[in-house]
Amino acid sequence: xxxxxxxxxxxxxxxxxxxxxxxxxxxxxxxxxxxxxxxxxxxxxxxxxxxxxxxxxxxxxxxxxxxxxxxxxxxxxxxxxxxxxxxxxxxxxxxxxxxxxxxxxxxxxxxxxxxxxxxxxxxxxxxxxxxxxxxxxxxxxxxxxxxxxxxxxxxxxxxxxxxxxxxxxxxxxxxxxxxxxxxxxxxxxxxxxxxxxxxxxxxxxxxxxxxxxxxxxxxxxxxxxxxxxxxxxxxxxxxxxxxxxxxxxxxxxxxxxxxxxxxxxxxxxxxxxxxxxxxxxxxxxxxxxxxxxxxxxxxxxxxxxxxxxxxxxxxxxxxxxxxxxxxxxxxxxxxxxxxxxxxxxxxxxxxxxxxxxxxxxxxx
Amino acid sequence: xxxxxxxxxxxxxxxxxxxxxxxxxxxxxxxxxxxxxxxxxxxxxxxxxxxxxxxxxxxxxxxxxxxxxxxxxxxxxxxxxxxxxxxxxxxxxxxxxxxxxxxxxxxxxxxxxxxxxxxxxxxxxxxxxxx
Numbered sequence: 001x002x003x004x005x006x007x008x009x010x011x012x013x014x015x016x017x018x019x020x021x022x023x024x025x026x027x028x029x030x031x032x033x034x035x036x037x038x039x040x041x042x043x044x045x046x047x048x049x050x051x052x053x054x055x056x057x058x059x060x061x062x063x064x065x066x067x068x069x070x071x072x073x074x075x076x077x078x079x080x081x082x083x084x085x086x087x088x089x090x091x092x093x094x095x096x097x098x099x100x101x102x103x104x105x106x107x108x109x110x111x112x113x114x115x116x117x118x119x120x121x122x123x124x125x126x127x128x129x130x131x132x133x134x135x136x137x138x139x140x141x142x143x144x145x146x147x148x149x150x151x152x153x154x155x156x157x158x159x160x161x162x163x164x165x166x167x168x169x170x171x172x173x174x175x176x177x178x179x180x181x182x183x184x185x186x187x188x189x190x191x192x193x194x195x196x197x198x199x200x201x202x203x204x205x206x207x208x209x210x211x212x213x214x215x216x217x218x219x220x221x222x223x224x225x226x227x228x229x230x231x232x233x234x235x236x237x238x239x240x241x242x243x244x245x246x247x248x249x250x251x252x253x254x255x256x257x258x259x260x261x262x263x264x265x266x267x268x269x270x271x272x273x274x275x276x277x278x279x280x281x282x283x284x285x286x287x288x289x290x291x292x293x294x295x296x297x298x299x300x301x302x303x304x305x306x307x308x309x310x311x312x313x314x315x316x317x318x319x320x321x322x323x324x325x326x327x328x329x330x331x332x333x334x335x336x337x338x339x340x341x342x343x344x345x346x347x348x349x350x351x352x353x354x355x356x357x358x359x360x361x362x363x364x
Numbered sequence: 365x366x367x368x369x370x371x372x373x374x375x376x377x378x379x380x381x382x383x384x385x386x387x388x389x390x391x392x393x394x395x396x397x398x399x400x401x402x403x404x405x406x407x408x409x410x411x412x413x414x415x416x417x418x419x420x421x422x423x424x425x426x427x428x429x430x431x432x433x434x435x436x437x438x439x440x441x442x443x444x445x446x447x448x449x450x451x452x453x454x455x456x457x458x459x460x461x462x463x464x465x466x467x468x469x470x471x472x473x474x475x476x477x478x479x480x481x482x483x484x485x486x487x488x489x490x491x492x493x494x495x
Contacts, residue, residue: 036457037428038403226402226428293406295426317405317428343431 009054010147010208018222026120028055030225037226041319044194044231045360048153049223050215055119058146058202059129060112063138067110073132074105075250075268077260081107087178087191090258091250092117092128093270097277098246099253101125102238104191106180114180114187116148116200118240132269146187147208149201151220152231154360156198159218163211164188172199186211193228195235195358230316233325236287236355242298243285243313243327251277252329254285254354281332283310287354288326289364294342296326296349303346305335312340320357321364327354366396366490369461373477374486375437380461387474388443392465393425393434393456396490401427404453409445409467416442416469418476423466425456438476440469 006029015022020031031052033040043049061070070078076090086107092100101121106114117125129140151160161169164183171183172190177197180189187202203211216222229239236254238244244253251259251274259274260266290296296315303309310330318325330338330351339346355363368374373381378397382390398404408424416422416436423434445467449455456464471477481489 033402036403036454038454230428293408295405295431317426
């Protein structure tokens with residue numbers, strides 16, 4: 001399973017020390033779990049857990065036309081970002097309106113931004129960023145010298161505070177969700193992929209193992225890709241490559257809210273296609289809930305009451321709710337139920353908004 | 365690497381069989397099987413009184429990762445099922461050879477037991493899987 005070419009993060013040895021089961025994740029040797037992914041899931045919902053997300057790609061966009069470039073590149077509008085450190089979630093689309101990647105962009109000033117894009121799409125993203133930069137006065141710089149640790153959960157901030165320096169604690173004091181700040185050698189952001197409060201922390205590679213150990217000493221539970229997937233799914237957050245990709249419009253991926261249509265003269269990449277799709281109507285990404293025994297899984301067929309077909313894009317057993325939940329892409333339906341084909345039987349399940357758990361609590 | 369008790373018999377499909385005397389056998393899945401599946405979330409068991417034949421899919425172990433059929437290693441009648449698994453499927457992970465047992469069978473033909481793998485043979489079979 002583990003190929004000799006798989007890349008290791010700065011925290012590889014820390015994972016082994018904690019008994020991780022390592023798996024190949026798009027060319028990175030990453031922890032799947034450290035014993036029980038369900039216990040790790042509960043730790044994040046009830047206390048504090050941490051994830052090595054060093055495989056993600058950090059890219060700085062700087063230069064006189066950095067803002068103009070990003071207003072061209074992204075479906076969401078960085079013009080909305082006025083405060084220093086404020087972050088925005090956006091899709092980056094191709095000319096056909098498909099999602100090249102989803103990302104977070106932090107604004108420092110109109111000439112200085114930082115983006116975090118997916119690891120599995122790194123090379124494709126970098127090529128896309130470069131090709132779209134033609135004609136803009138911008139510099140695009142990858143920052144592989146940083147590792148990244150996500151600390152998430154109701155007690156995550158309190159535990160992280162015990163590890164931060166006085167200056168770092170002052171810097172994050174009162175920081176609202178979706179902001180980031182450089183504080184000494186750490187870039188600390190109130191972002192995450194779990195539906196819980198917490199931080200994503202960029203740390204110089206050589207200091208990452210020490211930070212991980214300090215968090216471990218505070219009782220933060222190391223958590224792997226398995227828990228990360230069930231947590232993000234409960235929170236209704238998309239996974240690139242699974243819930244959307246280059247062939248899928250953001251309108252079909254519950255990302256309509258990330259498209260900024262006004263002003264109408266902002267001609268971001270993919271805009272014309274999206275406008276036509278919006279007028280014609282598209283499939284929708286919805287949430288599914290099944291309270292009977294069994295687990296909804298990606299790839300299962302869905303049938304609406306009108307007899308049209310859809311598909312589950314992500315599905316799992318929700319450890320917080322104790323039953324299966326899923327995201328599915330389906331044609332418009334007037335019914336609050338659809339049927340899913342499970343082990344050759346059609347099972348009726350409930351259709352909900354694609355968000356199931358926030359801050360430790362069911363939102364169903 | 366995983367624990368394979370020498371006093372049990374095994375099917376290559378990763379079930380274990382423990383003799384309880386009087387032709388009664390307890391059945392579960394091996395530590396190796398639960399490691400492959402990951403955290404268990406549901407276990408569907410046969411009904412007490414069911415007649416099962418060796419090789420039938422009689423139970424389902426559903427984990428976060430996949431739903432996996434559990435096959436009857438021997439033929440006979442189901443005498444008991446582990447009802448604790450209804451609320452605590454994780455027992456299959458934490459104690460696969462003990463509290464995580466699945467069902468008990470009254471064997472129709474005890475000669476079938478001899479056809480199952482011993483610990484050493486099962487150990488070799490899973491090593492081959494990993495190659």
